[in-house]
Amino acid sequence: MRGEETRQTIVQKADEIFYRQGFEATSFADIADAVGISRGNFYHHFRTKDAILDAVIDMRREHTRSMLVEWEDSTTDPAERVNCFVRILITNQARIMLHGCPVGTLCTELAKLQHPALHRAKHIFALFGDWLERQFRALGHDEPEARDRALRVLAFSQGVATLAAAFRDETYVRREVDRMCDLIRQQAPL
Amino acid sequence: MRGEETRQTIVQKADEIFYRQGFEATSFADIADAVGISRGNFYHHFRTKDAILDAVIDMRREHTRSMLVEWEDSTTDPAERVNCFVRILITNQARIMLHGCPVGTLCTELAKLQHPALHRAKHIFALFGDWLERQFRALGHDEPEARDRALRVLAFSQGVATLAAAFRDETYVRREVDRMCDLIRQQAPL
DNA sequence: GTCTATAGATTGATAGAC
DNA sequence: GTCTATCAATCTATAGAC
Numbered sequence: 001m002r003g004e005e006t007r008q009t010i011v012q013k014a015d016e017i018f019y020r021q022g023f024e025a026t027s028f029a030d031i032a033d034a035v036g037i038s039r040g041n042f043y044h045h046f047r048t049k050d051a052i053l054d055a056v057i058d059m060r061r062e063h064t065r066s067m068l069v070e071w072e073d074s075t076t077d078p079a080e081r082v083n084c085f086v087r088i089l090i091t092n093q094a095r096i097m098l099h100g101c102p103v104g105t106l107c108t109e110l111a112k113l114q115h116p117a118l119h120r121a122k123h124i125f126a127l128f129g130d131w132l133e134r135q136f137r138a139l140g141h142d143e144p145e146a147r148d149r150a151l152r153v154l155a156f157s158q159g160v161a162t163l164a165a166a167f168r169d170e171t172y173v174r175r176e177v178d179r180m181c182d183l184i185r186q187q188a189p190l
Numbered sequence: 191m192r193g194e195e196t197r198q199t200i201v202q203k204a205d206e207i208f209y210r211q212g213f214e215a216t217s218f219a220d221i222a223d224a225v226g227i228s229r230g231n232f233y234h235h236f237r238t239k240d241a242i243l244d245a246v247i248d249m250r251r252e253h254t255r256s257m258l259v260e261w262e263d264s265t266t267d268p269a270e271r272v273n274c275f276v277r278i279l280i281t282n283q284a285r286i287m288l289h290g291c292p293v294g295t296l297c298t299e300l301a302k303l304q305h306p307a308l309h310r311a312k313h314i315f316a317l318f319g320d321w322l323e324r325q326f327r328a329l330g331h332d333e334p335e336a337r338d339r340a341l342r343v344l345a346f347s348q349g350v351a352t353l354a355a356a357f358r359d360e361t362y363v364r365r366e367v368d369r370m371c372d373l374i375r376q377q378a379p380l
Numbered sequence: 381g382t383c384t385a386t387a388g389a390t391t392g393a394t395a396g397a398c
Numbered sequence: 399g400t401c402t403a404t405c406a407a408t409c410t411a412t413a414g415a416c
Contacts, residue, residue, distance in 0.1 A: 003399060022302045025214045028392065041400045043393065100298045107356040108290045108298065112212045122356040151362065155349030162348040163341065166297040166312040172341065189379075193381060217409065231382045233411065 007045045009035050015056045019095075019102050023053060023109055050117065057120045060102070064124050068131045078135040082153060083181045085132065089160055090177050097168045101161040103128075129154055139187065152190040156180055197235045199225050205246045209285075209292050213243060213299055240307065247310045250292070254314050258321045268325040272343060273371045275322060279350055280367050287358045291351035293318075319344055329377065342380040346370055 013034040017026050028049065032042045046052045071084040089096060099105065103124045110118040132150035141149060156176075164173050183190060203224040207216050218239065222232045236242045261274040279286060289295065293314045300308040322340035331339060346366075354363050373380060 006399080020302065022214060022299065024212065025303060027390075029390080037399095038401055039392090040394085040402070044399065047393080049392070099302050104352045104356075105298050105302070108295050108352060109212065111355045112210065112289050112295070113215060118356075125353070125356050148365075151353065152366075155346070155353050155366070157349070158352040159345030159347070159349030162294045162298060162352065163315070163345050165301045166294075166308075166315050175338075176342075176345070196381080218411085219408080227381095228383055229410090230384070230412085234381065237411085239410075 003045075006035070006037065006041075010037075010042070010045055010052065011055045011059055014052045015059060018053070018056055018106070020099055023106065023115075024113060050115075053115075053117050054120065057106075057117060057124070061120075061124055061127065064127050068127065078138040079184050079187070082132060082135050082184050085128065086153065086157065086177055086180050086184070089157060089164070089173055093164070093170065093173055096161050097164050097170070097173070100165040101158060104158045104161060125154065149190055153180070153184075156190075193235075196225070196227065196231075200227075200232070200235055200242065201245045201249055204242045205249055208243070208246055208296070210289055213239075213296065213305075214303065240305075243305075243307050244310065247296075247307060247314070251310075251314055251317065254317050258317065268328040269374050269377070272322060272325050272374050275318065276343065276347065276367055276370050276374070279347060279354070279363055283354070283360065283363055286351050287354050287360070287363070290355040291348060294348045294351060315344065339380055343370070343374075346380075 010031060014026070014031050017030055017034060021030075028039055028042055031052070032039045035042075046055070071081050074084065075081060103121070107118060107121050107125065109115075110121050129150050132153055133146050136146035136149045139146075160173060160176050180190075182188075200221060204216070204221045207220055207224060211220075218229055218232055221242070222229045225232075236245070261271050264274065265271060293311070297308060297311050297315065299305075300311050319340050322343055323336050326336035326339045329336075350363060350366050353359075370380075372378075
C-alpha cells in the first residue's frame with residue numbers, strides 16, 4: 001500500500017472508531033488493528049494521538065461542507081434544505097441510536113477532557129449553524145430571528161439524538177423529525 | 191476515618207470526577223488521590239470500576255428523586271414545577287458549559303462503551319421524564335400529548351446543554367431558558 | 381481499615397532492521 | 399514504507415504486613 005493511501009485509511013478507520021467508542025477509549029492498537037498495520041508503521045504516519053484527531057476533524061469538516069453543498073444543490077426551497085438537515089436524524093438513525101450524534105458527542109467528550117481540539121471540533125457545529133441561518137434568512141427572517149431559529153434546529157437535533165441514544169426508541173425519533181419538518185414548512189414558531 | 195464514611199467519600203469524589211472528565215478517562219488513581227487514600231485501600235471498598243459506577247448511579251438516582259420531591263413541595267402550580275426543571279440549566283450553568291449535562295453525557299458515554307450500566311443510567315432520564323409527564327397531565331394534557339411535551343422539554347434541556355458545552359455562550363442559555371419558561375407558563379405548543 | 385509492595389496487561393511512543 | 403522489538407509509564411487488581 002502506498003504511503004498516502006495508508007494514511008487516508010488510518011484517518012477513515014480512526015474516524016469510525018472514535019465515533020463508535022469515543023476518542024479516549026480508543027487506543028493506537030485499536031486503529032492499527034482495524035487498518036491491518038503494525039503499531040510501528042502507525043507511528044510513521046501519525047506521531048501522536050492528537051495528530052490523528054486533528055486529521056479526523058479535518059476530514060469531518062470537509063465531509064460536512066460537501067454535504068451542505070449537496071443539500072443546497074438538491075433544491076431551491078430553503079425550508080426544504082433545512083429539512084434535509086433535520087432528516088439526517090432518520091437517515092443515520094441506526095447509528096445515532098447506538099452512538100449519538102458524531103459532532104455533539106465528540107464536542108462533549110473533548111470539552112470534558114479540556115482538549116484543545118474542541119475549538120476545531122465545534123467549528124463543525126458552526127458550519128451547520130451558519131448554513132441554517134442563511135436558509136432562514138432566505139425564508140425572510142431578520143438578523144436575530146434567523147440566528148435563533150438556526151440554533152433551535154441545531155439544539156433540537158442534539159436533544160433528540162441524545163434521547164435516541166439513551167432510550168433507543170425508533171418511533172420517537174421519526175415522530176419528532178416529522179413534526180419539526182412540518183413546523184419548518186409552515187414557518188411556524190420553533 | 192470509619193469504613194462507611196470512606197466508602198461514601200469515594201462515591202462522592204467519583205461522582206464529581208466522572209462528571210468532570212468522563213468515566214473512561216478516570217482511573218482508580220484519580221479517585222484515590224482525590225479521596226486521599228491509597229489504591230490498596232481503595233480496592234477494599236470497591237473491587238472493580240464498574241462497582242463504583244453502580245454506586246455513583248445509585249447516588250445520582252437518589253439525588254434526582256429528592257430534587258423532584260423538593261420541586262413538587264415548592265409550589266402547587268405544575269407549570270412552575272416544570273420551570274424548576276428547565277431552570278437547572280441556569281442554576282448549574284457554569285458547570286454545564288464546562289462538562290455538559292451530567293445525565294446526558296454519562297448516558298452517551300455508556301452507550302458508546304456498550305456498557306451494561308447504561309440501562310441504570312438512563313433510568314435517571316426516565317425519572318425526569320415520568321415526573322414531567324405527571325406535571326403536564328396535571329395541566330390538563332391527555333395521555334399522548336402529556337408524554338410528548340415531557341420528552342420535548344427533556345430534549346430541549348439536552349440540546350441546549352450540548353450547545354452550551356460546545357459554544358460556551360452564557361447569554362444563549364439564558365435566552366432559551368427564559369423563552370421555554372414563557373412557553374410553558376402560557377401552555378403554548380412546544 | 382489502611383497501608384506498601386507488586387503483579388501482569390496495556391498504554392503512548394521510539395529505535396532500528398529490512 | 400513496513401516491520402519487530404522494546405521503552406517507560408500507567409492501568410486494573412492482588413497479597414500481605416500492620
